[in-house]
Amino acid sequence: MYCKNCGKPMEDAAVVCVSCGVPRGAGNQFCQNCGQPVMPNAFACTHCGAQVGAAPVQQANPAAKSRICAGLLGLFLGGLGIHNFYLGYTGKAVAQLILTITVLLAPISGIWALIEAIMILTGSIAVDGKGLPLRD
Structure with missing residues (x-):
């Protein structure tokens, strides 16, 4: 020594x-x-x-989006596509928003949002729009 x-x-x-x-x-x-x-x-x-x-x-990526936050946004405001705006999936978010605005198709947007919220919370959707992993 x-x-x-x-x-x-x-x-x-x-x-x-x-x-x-x-x-x-x-x-x-x-x-x-x-x-x-x-x-x-x-x-x-x-x-x-x-x-x-x-x-x-190694520090956690401060720009990483929260999986819990995205899932809750999908459950409560998902019909408006808010969770997709949060995650950076702007195209999907605009599509959900348009479906909700055309009142007759709002249930379709709601079902779509519920499915995505469940997928986010279970980890099936694990990255944001930039390809960065979601943090817990």
């Missing part, structure tokens, strides 16, 4: 580096596996491949 601050060898039982006095595991300038210098923000040592930094954190 090597000191991550100065790169000098350390005993496995050592609590601090006897060369620089830094606590074991502190520092980010050297690989603790091989003692070679590493870049400060590196994830792994380029000499031995050992992990030297924290694993990159």
